[in-house]
Amino acid sequence: MPVGLLGKGAIFLGLGLLGTGAAHAAGTGAPVPWQMAMQNPVTPIARELHSFHTLLLVLVTVITLFVAGLLVYCIFRFSEKANPVPSKTTHNTAIEIAWTIVPVLILVMIAIPSFRLLRNQLIVPPADITIKATGHAWYWEYEYPGDKEGKGGFKFDSNLVEEADLKPGQLRLLTTDNDVYVPVNKVVRVQVTAADVIHAFAMPSFGIKIDATPGRMNETWFKAEREGVYHGQCSELCGQRHAYMPITIHVVSEADYAKWLGEAQKKFASTDTPAGATHLADAAAK
Structure with missing residues (x-):
């Protein structure tokens, strides 16, 4: 019996979970089989990089889920069946302000730790x-x-x-x-x-x-x-x-x-x- 799309997805998800477990079990100083995460950090800069990566991962996940939910909402809320008479709205001031300000705030949220990390990488402390x-x-x-x-x-x-x-x-x-x-x-x-x-x-x-x-x-x-x-x-x-x-x-x-x-x-x-x-x-x- 051919494996369907859901079956393939389940297989890849299972492999991913196995890989993540292996990565957490080892991965310090060298890669390990099935590793998906980054190698374990052993320096202050590496730990800061991991924290920044986690922040980006959370932001990307939240944005992706929000956009996916918004698309699903629009598909049903503004379908031909739900709106037999199309709306003639050409713009919405509140929405236009929101989709301008929110991305700016997201970029600021990313920029602050990004510039801090870049500064710590480039400024070499007194070396031993x-x-x-x-x-x-x-x-x-x-x-x-x-x-x-x-x-x-x-x-x-x-x-x-x-x-x-x-x-x-x-x-x-x-x-x-x-x-x-x-x-x-x-x-x-x-x-x-x-x-x-x-x-x-x-x-x-x-x-x-x-x-x-x-x-x-x-x-x-x-x-x-x-x-x-x-x-x-x-x-x-x-x-x-x-x-x-x-x-x-x-x-x-x-x-x-x-x-x-x-x-x-x-x-x-x-x-x-x-x-x-x-x-x-x-x-x-x-």
Whole structure:
């Protein structure tokens, strides 16, 4: 027996409810199967984005139900059967004023939290750490600038781990060979640019997404309030391997971050050494 329109609707509704349940059960730092909602927020900006999204969803639902109800009312109230003698009304001043003022009030209701959110996104608070992310075709390069205490001063490339090389527990298309590490509850400024074409640095659980444009330095920020591993991707169609530019950020304790920083300085220091510099140093020592 063929499935009717109502049957198909019931099937899609059931799948949607299952998907929503799965999304609420997980979805922090990475997508999950059947996920429909956004990933769980772990930064103040991400929580604000979710609240704004909920406000818009409520407004859209109320407006949709109101318009649908109004259409149904008009279909029956002003049908030929109910009005054998058509009305000759050409305008209604009260209705015309209402349909002008009400949309303005709705836009004001949307604009206030929207501008507040935009301001919080664009104004970077005093940063504890600065990281530079450069998009390449098709991988990310990260740089930790050196500070007065001698920390940082290195950079490294972060490439996708191909499916054949994945270890148990690693996520397909989201795992990188060199990950970014930041301490929990610290303000991290991220300077974003590109070396070739336009990319986009996006991390859903952090609520950030910003273009990486050649010749231009954009910046964003986040303050992760929960330790864990968080995944993002390039979100700008940038070429053949656009889908293979993941971003992996570990949010760890300050002690673990200091330990990683010391190890990373030794691991990646050689990548910044100019060709021939070692031989010159040896010659000078002799």
